[in-house]
Amino acid sequence: MLNIENLHATVADKPILRGIDLVVPAGEVHAIMGPNGSGKSTLAYVLGGRPGYEVSEGSAAFDGADMLSLEPHERATAGLFLGFQYPVEIPGVSYLQFLRESLNAQKRARGEAELSGAAFIKLAREQAAVLGMDAEMLKRPVNVGFSGGEKKRAEMVQMGIMAPKLAILDETDSGLDIDALKAVGAGINAIMRSPDKSVLLITHYQRLLDYVRPDRVHVLSRGRIVRSGGPELAHELEREGYAEVAA
Template sequence: MLTINNLRAQVGDTAILKGLTLQVAVGEIHAIMGPNGAGKSTLSNVLGGKPGYEVTAGSVEFRGQDLLDLDPHERAAAGLFLGFQYPVEIPGVSNVQFLREALNSQRKARGEEALSGGEFLKLAKEKAGLLKMDMEMLKRQVNVGFSGGEKKRAEMVQMGILDPAFAVLDETDSGLDIDALRIVGEGINAIMRQPGKGVLLITHYQRLLDVVKPDKVSVLADGRIVQTGGPELALRLEDEGYDALVNESLVDA
């Protein structure tokens, strides 16, 4: 579903991704873990098409398309969703207005008819219910005055409404308390544990993986994937830390 081959990217003159190779199959939830500064957020931003990141080598194929050849809105229309580590505020724009415009824009790009106001509100209420979010919250300005947990839950409602084929979630557990983390994790499962979908889940902590239960776990260090395994790899990281696994990978190489 997503194939990354020898991806190299930089910001200014600083190389961050240094030959990253990774595959995520259809139906797979693949967790990425790694120390601070390893390149995890850079990877998500490059996949989403955020300006300021220069790809200097390598390729990314998404559902048979050259992802790097698409503009950000074209990537979204093709079925890619990017969840931000720090969701931004959009003063003056309500969540309902923002989400309806976003959804209908994507439907138009796919040759589908726009949803009416009533149809959209029914869909929004259903998806908000999965994240235990009151519809009154969605009438407020996008993320303005929201707590960290509310921002992440609102973003997961957005993912549910847009119904992407593939989600790149950058530290979705950041800033969540225990209850909010469980709700968000269960929301990811309900929305993305579906046939034909896939997830690249970037996280530091086992606690989110206890809820989402990834199929594979990869360790990213110094701009490269240094080890990939099953869920047990995350448990090893919890016990041993990153240094032991990175050093082990260097010896094996």
């Protein structure tokens, strides 16, 4: 699903990624952990196509295609979803309208039939129920007045509606209380646990991985993946810290 080879990237001419090699097969959830400043969010933004993040060397293939040659909206149309650590607020824009326009824009680009208003509302209510979220909240402006947990639940509803092939989730657990953490973990499992879908889950802490059990865990340090292992590696990081494990 995702194949990264020797990926180097800079931000404002400063090298951040220094040779990332990573394969995430279809049907698997991989977690990336690491200390602050190691390049985790940079990796997510590079794969998402955020301006200002420049690839200087290497490649990244998504579903067999060169994703680095695609514009951000083309990556989304191909089935990529990027979840943000801090979802943005968009005053004056209804979340429902935002989601419907986003979904139908992708359907038009793929030559698929657009959803009617009634069909979309039904879909939105179903996905909100998966996350234990009151669908009435989606009538409000995008993320305006939402708590941290509500923003993350709404973003998971968005992921369910868009139905991506690959979800890259950048510190989705940031700012979540225990109940929200459980709900988000259950949502990721319900939406993305499938033989034809994959998840790259970026996190500082092991706690989310109690609810979304990864197939592989990778440690990112100083712009490189320095260790990989099974779910037990996350527990080792929790006990020993990054300094010991990444040494």
